[in-house]
Amino acid sequence: MNINTEFLRRCLDTLERAFNELKRSDPNDITYDIYRAACVKEFEIVLEQSGKLLKKRLGAYFASNRQADRLVFKDLFRYAAKHDLIDLDACERWLKYRDNRNDNAHDYGKAFAESTLELLPDFLSDARALAEVIEEAEDG
Secondary structure: OOOHHHHHHHHHHHHHHHHHHHHHOOOOOOOEEEEEEEEEHHHHHHHHHHHHHHHHHHHHHHHHHHHHHOOOOHHHHHHHHOOOOOOOHHHHHHEEEEHHHHOOOOOOOHHHHHHHHHHHHHHHHHHHHHHHHHHHHOOO
16 A cells, blocks of 8 residues: 655644744744744654554554554554564654643643744654654565
């Protein structure tokens, strides 16, 4: 099965560009706030897309796609580690990314944004690696 990661990769490119522009921006300028907001939003989109696409990729490891469909976000990444699609350290980071999102879901203030920004270097790397795994042919 060929899983289309085009939207995920586009969002990753957008996130990386916004993050690079943020680092070049003056924190006292409105453009900093704009890029910070873009980073947070793209982080959320990439996180959700990663889970949805990983669910499709994991379908091959279950008797039916329905079994994979029943998995919650964190279990998707635990199963990915179990089946060596990602390593245990990456799995722990993905759980941390999700916790960041869940813990701050209703707090769109500066604290949430800053905690998210701290995660972005590893997140970008992990999400790009996951996109590669999702694109791999299931038979090897």
